[in-house]
Amino acid sequence: MDPVIQVRDLTKTYKDTTALDGVSFDIERNSIYGFLGRNGAGKTTAMSILTAQNFATSGSVKVFGEDPYENARVLNRMCFVRESQKYPDEANARVAFRSAAMFFPNWDQQLCERLIDDFQLPLKTTIKKLSRGQLSAVGVIIGIASRAEITFFDEPYLGLDAVARQIFYDRLLEDYTEHPRTILLSSHLIDEIANLIERVLVIDGGRILMDSSAEEAREQATSVVGDKEAVEQLVQGREILHRESLGRVASVTFLGQLTGDERRRVEAAGLELAPVPLQQLIVRLTQHQGETARETEGALR
Incomplete structure (x- = not known):
């Protein structure tokens, strides 16, 4: 540097x-x-x-x-x-x-x-x-x-x-x-x-x-879209930045990348991986940070 x-x-x-x-x-x-x-x-x-x-x-x-x-x-x-x-x-x-x-x-x-x-x-x-x-x-x-x-x-x-x-x-x-x-x-x-x-x-x-x-x-987060139950199983235990759903279809953005095994699971389940544009990533991160700060503040009261 x-x-x-x-x-x-x-x-x-x-x-x-x-x-x-x-x-x-x-x-x-x-x-x-x-x-x-x-x-x-x-x-x-x-x-x-x-x-x-x-x-x-x-x-x-x-x-x-x-x-x-x-x-x-x-x-x-x-x-x-x-x-x-x-x-x-x-x-x-x-x-x-x-x-x-x-x-x-x-x-x-x-x-x-x-x-x-x-x-x-x-x-x-x-x-x-x-x-x-x-x-x-x-x-x-x-x-x-x-x-x-x-x-x-x-x-x-x-x-x-x-x-x-x-x-x-x-x-x-x-x-x-x-x-x-x-x-x-x-x-x-x-x-x-x-x-x-x-x-x-x-x-x-x-x-x-x-x-x-x-x-x-750009590699800090991943979005996965598809059947709600399959999506939720895939992202279990991960830090979620954003979640939305319509009927049985869900879209979840989470921190981190998928392993090779997880990618095979995505393909087998018919889910789709979507890139997270830089603007969306930063918006989601700042929103997530604000929510975390409010939760921490509430817990300390």
């Missing part, structure tokens, strides 16, 4: 709320991460601390082996693009790009101009008068054209329509292939980025729920 970010026992509290609860993880160099989780899970808080825009209550953060806070050697090697990005009231997109070009040492103006054309972005309109989608395009262009060694995208493309989002994914992957760097994508549109990300980092309730390669993540 070659981590560019190392987080250890990171905690952030706001009065009575714990946004991050003893979080530890590494981010490897030159990888595309999906930083995933529900609203309020702690993603934005974590990224804000990593980019020195927020303070940790306790724990440590190292970026390129150093504390990022008030550290120009670290900060000018990172780009943090977020949905709520602020710009001067009278600035237009051209001004925003000129400012970015002065800050980011790897800025590529030719790439910036190409992306402006791709997103059909007006350059003379003040940013405060841009539509939500056009404002998102400004952030996306800065994030790609900066070619920063570490780039954080915190839902900056939510205002883009489906065509524009696909342009973003295509241009990001295309440029990443030619100019590898570390990229963290925070998104609710997991199915859309599933083929883009190489590693998966899932946070829920301020804690890390999953930290694995995308391939390993």
Whole structure:
């Protein structure tokens, strides 16, 4: 492993709320991460601390082996693009790009101009008068054209329509292939980025729920569909993520993979195995985690 970010026992509290609860993880160099989780899970808080825009209550953060806070050697090697990005009231997109070009040492103006054309972005309109989608395009262009060694995208493309989002994914992957760097994508549109990300980092309730390669993540769960009685016999003793049934037909998603003997039983019983898409896996895992936490809390009362 070659981590560019190392987080250890990171905690952030706001009065009575714990946004991050003893979080530890590494981010490897030159990888595309999906930083995933529900609203309020702690993603934005974590990224804000990593980019020195927020303070940790306790724990440590190292970026390129150093504390990022008030550290120009670290900060000018990172780009943090977020949905709520602020710009001067009278600035237009051209001004925003000129400012970015002065800050980011790897800025590529030719790439910036190409992306402006791709997103059909007006350059003379003040940013405060841009539509939500056009404002998102400004952030996306800065994030790609900066070619920063570490780039954080915190839902900056939510205002883009489906065509524009696909342009973003295509241009990001295309440029990443030619100019590898570390990229963290925070998104609710997991199915859309599933083929883009190489590693998966899932946070829920301020804690890390999953930290694995995308391939390993997809292998964590299995779905089996068919006769309810046969399905229930097959999954007996396994940790169930989701169960639903209609009449005598049941579908059960559980953690783990089947053995060769179990697969033969599946075939003999006329059951079907279905892949678990990454988005469904993460949804099921977070739901399961929430249910387990509530059950534990109830037992302690």
